[in-house]
Amino acid sequence: MGKVYKLVAESPYGNPGWNLDDKEIIIYDQYDLWAIKADGSSFRRLTHGRESKISYRIADLPNKNTANLIYDGLQSNTVDLEKELFLRAEAGDGKTGYFKWKSDSDVKPIVFGDRYTDEFSYNSKKRNFFYREQEFGLPPRLVSKEDSSEAKLFFQSNPQHYNYNWGTSELIEFQNSKRQDLKGVLFYPANYDPKKKYPMIVHVYELQSKELHRYINPTYYNEIGFSPTIFTSKGYFVFLPDIIHENGNPGISATDCVVAGTRRIIDLGLVNSNKIGLIGHSFGGYETAFIITQTELFATAVAGASVTDLNSFYFTVGWNTGRPDMWRFQSEQWKMVNTPFEDPLGYQRNSPITSADNVTTPLLLWTGKEDQQVDWHQSIEYYLALRRLGKKNTMLLYPKEGHSILNPTNQKDLMDRVQQWFGFYLKDELPTAWVSQGIE
CATH class of the missing domain: 2.20.25 (N-terminal domain of TfIIb)
Structure with a gap:
């Protein structure tokens, strides 16, 4: 008997179930519903x-x-x-x-x-x-x-929303170097003045263009230190580009998409190209930590709960699941396809720490000291590598916090510090003591 594969929601587009008499299985493709006979003898398209x-x-x-x-x-x-x-x-x-x-x-x-x-x-x-x-x-x-x-x-x-100034959102289309069509969401600053050029913050995490019409309540009590409406209210553009990851090259392909999308915004003439920041958390933190090893496009960056060494992370245990983290790499988010033994150069090529000597972008790292999803020592490794290389970076460690920040006091602290960091590098505000001391 051959290997049995379960058809589950994680399949390419999923299947919502079977027809009432079990003679047809219903399948999704990218756009439509199909009904397929269980014996494969025929099929019909249900939508167009x-x-x-x-x-x-x-x-x-x-x-x-x-x-x-x-x-x-x-x-x-x-x-x-x-x-x-x-x-x-x-x-x-x-x-x-x-x-x-x-x-x-x-x-x-x-x-x-x-x-x-x-x-x-x-x-x-x-x-x-x-x-x-x-x-x-x-x-x-x-x-x-x-x-x-x-x-x-x-x-x-x-x-109360209507008592305050608010930005607008726009869907932006662009292409990466492989001429793949991509989208992103651009949030405009409140009280936008077309005669001015503004600083911009680019937030990264896989596909984000579906956020185009989402209402985002501005709050300092945020689990990842980022709120688009907080930053648009303070005079920033905020850009959320879509990222398509290439098998075996999660970092390289993320860089390609993010740089292409950011340059598309620069070409629109809306932002100051010397005042663009990058931010991400979790997988977005990894993308942020890696992207700054490949380009000098960003004036500063913030990376939270980041993976920075794919080899060492492959051999750690995610204590929130009790499973070794290697399951993430072959077929899940990382899309590395092969193991570090089969593709050692690929794991090195896509690890931020391998190219840490290329970094010129001042970086703020943060993580929770009880993170059981991404080993917090990944941030420690990158911090130490950058310090050893004399790069401008500092790190925030939050005791009794996990993968995201849940304590309201710490949430506000992180949000304040991220704003102060971006304010110094993107708006030429005077540095607070922790910023100036941390990058000495």
């Missing part, structure tokens, strides 16, 4: 989103997992394709919403537009709909809609 670049997913499953645990094992969801379905829709230009689907007709929109729409529900007759919608400049609100009537607002959150 590819032509309009709209991704459809079933919205009204019993739960969001592809399988439920029961006493006898795993039980997949079942979907009656003879009945009306509700589909969630997301377009590449940031539009979101919900559609009706029937087997004998095309999809029909319930709500779809330039807002982020979620929390969709309906009454027993499926004729009254309720959902939440928001934009970067529109606080979340609850809306009701009858089948063919206009939507009605019945609750608006954050009424």
Whole structure:
């Protein structure tokens, strides 16, 4: 008997379940739903989103997992394709919403537009709909809609929002060196003046363009020391570029995408190219620590809870899971494909610490001393390497904190320090004592 593979949500696009009679399995591709006979004899396409670049997913499953645990094992969801379905829709230009689907007709929109729409529900007759919608400049609100009537607002959150200046968001398109089409979100400063050029902070972490229409409540009590609306309110542009990782080259490909996106913003003439900062946490912290070994584009950087040596991290244990961290590398986030024994040069090439001597960007590192997801000694290693090389960097260690900062006092402390760090390097503000002493 050959090897048995379980079809689970981590498959390329996933499968929401089976048809009611178990004769067809439902499969997602990038845009559409397909029903495929269990014996592979035939298939049918249920939606036509590819032509309009709209991704459809079933919205009204019993739960969001592809399988439920029961006493006898795993039980997949079942979907009656003879009945009306509700589909969630997301377009590449940031539009979101919900559609009706029937087997004998095309999809029909319930709500779809330039807002982020979620929390969709309906009454027993499926004729009254309720959902939440928001934009970067529109606080979340609850809306009701009858089948063919206009939507009605019945609750608006954050009424105080309209007493304050706010920025705007824009979807930016760019290409990396491999001519792959990418997107990013650019948040404008509050009270933006087109006659001025502003400093900019680039936040990195895989795919972020879906944040285009998310309302981000400004708060100092943040787990990672970063809030776009805090920085836009203080006169910064904030850019969130998408990153596509290449197998075997997570650091190299991240650098390619981030540099290309940042140069696209520079070409727009909005920002001061000498006052651009970089920030990331966790995998984004790794990307930040690596990118500054490859380019002098950024005036300063902040990296939180970072992996800095892929070889040593491969052989550590993630105590939050109790598993060796090597599982992350072959097929998960790191996409290294091979082991350090099979591709030693690849692990060295993509490790920030290997190229620490190239760093010219002043770096602020931070980590929790009880981080059980990324060994906090990874930050220690990089800090010591940079200090030994005479590079400008300092590090914040938070006792009794894990992978993210949870104590409110420490959250505000980190947010304050990140602002002070960027203020010194990007806005020429006077340095606080800890900044000037830390980089001596």
